[in-house]
Amino acid sequence: MNFYLSTTFTFSILFILSIFGMILNKKNILIMLMSLEMMFLSISFSFIFFSVYLDDLIGQLFSISILTVAASESAIGLAILVIYYRIRNTISVELMSLMKG
Template sequence: MNLVQYLTVSIILFLLGLSGIFLNRRNLIIMLMSIELMLLAVNLTFLIFSVYLDDLVGEIFALLVLTVAAAESAIGLALLVVYYRVRGHISIEFINLLKG
């Protein structure tokens, strides 16, 4: 496989994540999973160019992005659990009640 084919897979993964955010506005967990899919697609792009250019900076940056993504999903899921315990449901329509 060449560079264009790998980048096509990465673009398809990113577009799947983007469509998951825009098409599913009701389920917050699926939206978080779509954000994670987008971050993984960007990481794949970093790794592809790191191997193509024979440079380790892309791999290190991908590792840092994975660390931030893991922390983001852990904090996001913890917030969802607390919100579910308080409200009894996880619905995006009612989350705007947290504003103030």
């Protein structure tokens, strides 16, 4: 039982660190995207771990769908970031309000 508690604690710490990465860093969009990916990954690991612990396949299928959405989100986010960098020559988040229609 101690092993299950420690892994749950590890996934929770990983999730909280990614939330702090999103909140505390508001200047660099790459670190914000990496924090978002780490958040998805910690949730996914948690679903996989509890799926194995409860001997149920639904958590593993749900984690695969989360990782698929996270991969597509990061690909689209990086494409937008590359286009933004080509236009503005910076990736600062403060200037993102200039992109409003």
